[in-house]
Amino acid sequence: MSEFPVVAVECFELIADDLAVRGWSVQAAAIPFDLAAQLAQICRALWQADQLTPAAIGRGADLAVVPEIRGDYTRWLDDCPASPARSAYLKLMSELRDTLNRTLFLGLDTFETHFALYPPGAGYSKHLDRFQNSPLRTVSVVAYLNADWQPGDGGELRLHLKEGVVDVEPRAGTLAVFMSARILHEVLPAQRDRCSLVGWFRRRPDNPLLR
Ligand code: OGA
Ligand code: MN
Numbered sequence: 001m002s003e004f005p006v007v008a009v010e011c012f013e014l015i016a017d018d019l020a021v022r023g024w025s026v027q028a029a030a031i032p033f034d035l036a037a038q039l040a041q042i043c044r045a046l047w048q049a050d051q052l053t054p055a056a057i058g059r060g061a062d063l064a065v066v067p068e069i070r071g072d073y074t075r076w077l078d079d080c081p082a083s084p085a086r087s088a089y090l091k092l093m094s095e096l097r098d099t100l101n102r103t104l105f106l107g108l109d110t111f112e113t114h115f116a117l118y119p120p121g122a123g124y125s126k127h128l129d130r131f132q133n134s135p136l137r138t139v140s141v142v143a144y145l146n147a148d149w150q151p152g153d154g155g156e157l158r159l160h161l162k163e164g165v166v167d168v169e170p171r172a173g174t175l176a177v178f179m180s181a182r183i184l185h186e187v188l189p190a191q192r193d194r195c196s197l198v199g200w201f202r203r204r205p206d207n208p209l210l211r
Contacts, residue, residue, distance in 0.1 A: 004035045004088045012099040015177050019139070020104055023179040024159055026168050030175035031092070031143050038085035040145035040172065043115045043195040046075055052117055059131055071122025072187075074114040077197065089113075089197065093141065096177075097201055106138060106203070113141070113199025118155060123189040126160060129200060130181035136202040137180040144170040145195040155190030159183055170194050 011030050018025030031039075046052050052073035056063045077086060090111070097108045118124075129140045142157065149155075149171045156167040157176055161183070168176050170190075178185070180200060187194075 003084060004032045012096050013103070015096065015175075016100055016103040019100065019177065019179065022161075023182050024161070024166075025177045026166075027175045027177075028171065029173045031089075031173045033173055035085055035088050035092075036143070036145050036172040037147065038083075039089060039115075039143070039197060040147065040195050042080065042083065042085060043117055043145060043197075044193070046080070046115060047073065047117050047193070051075060052115065055116070057127075067122070068125075070124045071189075072116040072118045072124060074116045074198075076112070076114045077199075078112075080115070089143070093199065093201075096141070100139060100201070106201075108138060108201040109204045110202045111199055112202065113197050116196050116198050118187065118190050118194040120191055120193070121189050122194075123155075124187040126184055126186040128181060128184055135181070136205060137200040138203045139201040140176075140178050140180045140183075141199045141201070142176045143197040143199075144174045144176075145172055145197065146170050147172045153191050153194075154188050155192075155194040156188045158186050158188055160185060170196060 011027050015025040052075050054065045055070050055072045055074045056065050057070050058064055093111050100106055101108050130137050149169055155170050159166040
């Protein structure tokens with residue numbers, strides 16, 4: 001039996017409904033609090049051990065670290081040591097993927113995710129997650145890991161929507177999910193270390209919807 005409580009499946013159904021209607025969803029308490037706390041501890045330990053790498057923007061030959069545009073430090077979850085928290089999080093994400101595939105027929109296949117730590121002052125300018133030359137990233141998922149986040153700590157995820165902006169506080173347990181090709185977003189500078197797991201569900205390259 002898992003040592004983490006099972007998240008209500010209804011939460012994933014709500015996310016699927018939101019994605020179908022408007023392309024984004026934010027659910028507080030979607031990640032069990034104990035699990036968020038353990039993942040936060042792993043992220044902070046990696047940071048203290050100098051195991052997080054400055055994040056780059058662009059792809060291939062254009063890859064560059066530009067802290068004014070993107071100031072976080074990352075490490076792929078697959079590159080982190082196995083742990084009950086890692087397994088539990090990946091299991092939750094595979095359940096979310098199954099729900100999205102069952103209800104939205106998105107043909108989501110693999111999931112890639114990395115820890116991200118934004119030190120004070122770091123942010124990520126307005127962008128889309130879908131790469132132009134690699135159109136496989138389909139659904140973006142951000143799990144926030146910050147206990148006791150206060151208004152004024154900054155670090156909001158700002159979604160830029162037709163109807164205006166929506167700001168999401170990076171509170172432990174909150175899950176933000178959105179269509180990678182459609183939703184422009186940014187990370188506002190935080191006043192203190194801000195931890196998250198940022199991931200993408202990718203479609204299979206042979207998905208006929210891509211042609
Ligand atoms: C990203 C990103 C949002 C966040 O890493 O591409 O947009 O709230 N992250 O961490
Ligand atoms: Mn992004």
